[in-house]
Amino acid sequence: MTEELKIALAQLNPTVGDLTGNMHKIREAHKTAKDMDADLMVTGELVTSGYPPEDLVLKPLFMDRIEASVKILAIETRGDNPAIVLSTPWRMDGKLYNAVLLLDEGDVQAVRPKCHLPNYGVFDEKRIFSEGSPMGPVAYKGIALGLLTCEDLWFEDIVECLEETGAEILLSPNGSPFEMDKMDERMNHAVSRVRESGLPLAYVNQVGGQDELLFDGASFVLNGDCSLAVQMPAFVENVTLTTWKRGATGWACETISHHDQSDRLNSVYQAMVLGLRDYVQKNGFPGVVLGMSGGIDSALSAAVAVDALGADKVHCVMMPSPYTSRESLEDAEQACEMLGVRLDEVNIAPAMKAFDDMLSPLFEGTNSDTTEENIQSRSRGLTLMAISNKHGYMVLTTGNKSEMSVGYATLYGDMCGGYSVLKDIYKMDVFRLCVLRNDGLKNSDIVLEGPDGPVMPERIISKPPSAELKPDQKDEDSLPPYEVLDDILYCLVEGEMGVDQIVERGHPLETVQRVWRLLDLAEYKRRQAPPGVKVTSRAFGRDRRYPITNAFRRAI
Template sequence: MSRTLRIVLAQLNQTVGGISANCDQIIEASLRARDEFCADAILFPELTLTGYPPEDLLLRPGLHHHVERAITRIVAAVSGITVIFGHPMQTGEGLFNSATAIRDGKRLGSYHKQHLPNYSVFDEKRYFSAGRGPCLVDIAGVPVGITICEDVWMSGPVKQAAEAGARLMLNLNASPFHSGKSGEREAVARERVTESGLPLIYLNLVGGQDELVFDGGSFVMDAMGQVTMRCPDSEADLYCAELEVKAEAVTPVRGVLASEPAEVEAIYRALVLGVRDYIEKNGFRGVVLGLSGGIDSALTLAIAVDAIGKERVEAVMMPSRYTAQMSIDDAAAEAEALGIEHRAISIEPLFAQFIDSLSDEFAGLPVDTTEENIQARCRGVLLMAISNKKHKIVLTTGNKSEMSVGYATLYGDMAGGFAPIKDCPKLLVYELSRYRNSISSVIPQRVIDRPPSAELAADQKDEDSLPPYEVLDPILQSYVEDDLCAADIIALGFDADVVNRIVTLVDRNEYKRRQAPPGIRITRRAFGRDRRYPITSGYTKQQK
């Protein structure tokens, strides 16, 4: 004899701190799972009630009162289905990252996360105490073990649950995206399945939260390590998993297997999702950005339109005496291809006025990057004025290569509220642009082909100040993401003078990055939450 167990994976998008709205979402999804899917249980992500990561909101006593009231509401509002959701739990022994199971007005049990990540973007040991043991709940006669996110990356918690009699494992996650992450998750889950002999349901959050993007990609894995169901990447919805229950085993039934997107597509989706949620969750009416005719602003524009629609996106071309006609033409072509509102505002009168006002101060001094920075700051003032007046957020267009070496102007092209491609190296910008054009042609080919230039001086090109990006980006990856020292990078075959110069630029420009707007994390080591370096430091001098 066999029977079917139905568990709904609520791959949803919560808002950090929106406890009441998140509670409503849990109740609505639970009732839908019961009525539409005839589900035995529904599983929600890690810290569903508060959203993830709540950071120092967890230090506010009032937050925990709101959480407890929300749990009481869920217990009272939902019946006929087992509901398992994540939330912080304050007890006499400490604050825990927990998951609670309820059914028919009763709390069946709570699990406390045992392994608290404290690396990269995570700092859970700042807030939580570690749990110490397994928690099994009965779902339609099947003993089910619960773990939370990092627990599945270690062997202990799943092994504990198996030894306690679990026949199925549920893993609640808030696992942020970075390039290559989906494959890592499935590989780790396969290790736990192999060790325990138990099938596993891995549920992940969807949505953007400041710098982080959670990409979903939830899946079900059988006891042989085969993925039998995979939810779509970056799409919030309810997905029903069916499992065949026999005396000897619980076996997932093969379901829909969403295809895994190619890496560049996954990154592009993450960028769109991150921009959309930052704008929507913070209540901005729309966005405005400076459109230069270059590839960075062209890609940022496409992301913005894909995120919130052309009606809410405005672009401004701000030419100067150094702007090439092809840049003006290409910017107009980009705006028209995407159907957005756009206009040109010359910065020449503003720039001339600044130079005139500073003529006495600059007397006898040569022209240098000061004049270039003044142009960038004229543009920043114009964009911020439009932002203030129209209540639209300014999207900056700088990439990771530029931010690494300080090839950006404070209060100029760095002025804005959000930086979509801040963690995208320049070579990746080209890949993303080609990918976006494969959907529909919105970036003129000559924008992709022409040598990049800030156009702040006559006949200027990026390579006048920087190595070719084919050289620069691998050096930056080695230093910023892989933590190699200059000597180790030189040993890889790079020119010593170039490496030492780039390493010095990275370290020297930490002060700029501290003043940059937040941007979406898509690599393993983004500036900000991931990489916390001192501004004042003598380390560069010592390592040469």
């Protein structure tokens, strides 16, 4: 009877659709596991196809190639090579499953389809996969391994079935996206299953960015007494060897290794960096270009871009108008110097005059208003898109969640671009993240390509925010103070709270009603916004889906 088992936990960063690249990552991890003298390697969810693969798995050719690749990989488990617990799309009995396989001795030894398919928030697996039925453990070296995928761990029945049918160790591949405080939620579910079954659990999560989703890894091992044996690093690929021993009360992981994951803002910043890095690199962009206004949003966006890609792949452009302050010009220049990035200046005053001349016959008899302000923003958007078209750099937009919530952004202007790192970041968190980055990240696992010290002048953080589209303009001329606005928005977006509940928190009724109306009215803008890193439980887009045509706002 086997008394010791060495399991390599491989949290990898696959790319959706890159079958060759993903299989290469699996093979490299497998070689590492072999060098560690591992008996078994466990991967994250759907590592062969990348996760989520969406409708790619509905293409028969795609599935043909996945299955052929997996069968070749299985051959490589012969001899003294470690077996592999592999999560992959898999066809069986005429149905398509999200499945976990045991590859050993050159063949696919067992298949366990995922039973609970998530169909909420960002997930819609029920439209592409069939549901499996609870099944017992699989045998490996005389050990009964309980294989279950991601969402199956959030329900009692699958682990209960495995425990009742003799499972000794639970192995769970996961594709769990990052959210603020998500680690606690995962751990609570894992602890519940371990407490109910008394079985130890190895939880292996994917890492990396996929469109708006960001997977943080942070894989872990819980022993049967619910103690945390292993906490792997977050936001980086990693293969960790764990040693397990059979004792009087069953199997336990003897490896003790803890990486601190406690700092919320640190995690958010690392998520932004990895999300942008993977979006740019996986989509083949040579770098990014962004408008550098001298304000806090563009300064933070530029800092994240440099940390993600390196200063040589970030191009900043200052686009002053007659309303741009000397202070903003100085702050933009100083921030770019601190980051070590290229800064060019394109004055948009000639464009403003050209549009004024073009449109004056149609605008005759009207007063200047937000129309002229938006022309400035759209002139900047046009300028950045021209630079992008000419040089191939992706335009990075700089709007934050507070602005996107209430429509304080210009369609085809400052919303123009390919990606946004601040899309799911409220304004008050923008301030906090800038302070954090200037002071220096602590306990971070991800490699930052930017400078070690401060990345923006203190004045950018301390001065009142302004769009500078008219004389002496301040954001609070049009919006409630951001600390008020953000709290109301959090209640409306993340909390789905009613007006009365929000008023009870101390906010004036008129302010709450106004913010609610602005939130609903701006839906048409958000539908045309670029994707961005998701860090909250209710990001605009796949998480929060409200109708554009929406008469309910009239009842508020």
